[in-house]
Amino acid sequence: MDLNIELLAKKAIEAKEHAYVPYSHFRVGAALLTADGKIYTGCNIENAAYTPTNCAERTAFFKAVSEGERDFTAIAISGDADDYLYPCGVCRQVMSEFCKADTFQIILVKEDGTYKIFTLEELLPGAFTETELKKGQRM
Numbered sequence: 001m002d003l004n005i006e007l008l009a010k011k012a013i014e015a016k017e018h019a020y021v022p023y024s025h026f027r028v029g030a031a032l033l034t035a036d037g038k039i040y041t042g043c044n045i046e047n048a049a050y051t052p053t054n055c056a057e058r059t060a061f062f063k064a065v066s067e068g069e070r071d072f073t074a075i076a077i078s079g080d081a082d083d084y085l086y087p088c089g090v091c092r093q094v095m096s097e098f099c100k101a102d103t104f105q106i107i108l109v110k111e112d113g114t115y116k117i118f119t120l121e122e123l124l125p126g127a128f129t130e131t132e133l134k135k136g137q138r139m
Ligand SMILES: O=c1ccn([C@H]2C[C@H](O)[C@@H](CO)O2)c(=O)[nH]1
Pocket: 021, 024, 026, 027, 028, 043, 044, 045, 046, 053, 054, 055, 056, 057, 085, 086, 087, 088, 091
């Protein structure tokens, strides 16, 4: 399945429209591409208690995973600033649960559509994964 970067970038920018951000006023949108070409979008959803806030990236992942998706190719992310928005550490960790570090593409998109691309490995080197967990098992 071809990666249509421009389409994924556009979907990430559009996904900001539904952001629920009464506290930060900082909208974020994400568009997650599955290996078979489906796109799941997500926005950030804030909460008066602050910590229950969900980032746009995790909203997209949790929507997709809850629909049975397990195989992902790329995610585009766009924030409400004139600069690139890098995913937070928690979202990088969620990506590492479902995506291959050396091939999953993270596309950072500015409002004007310009973008740059990283692999998950580049943004989360030395991730703690199931492999590390198994090394620690003594039974
Ligand atoms: O990668 C990120 C970083 C931050 N946020 C959200 C969380 C919060 O609603 C707001 C400010 O941190 O931006 C995201 O959605 N994705």
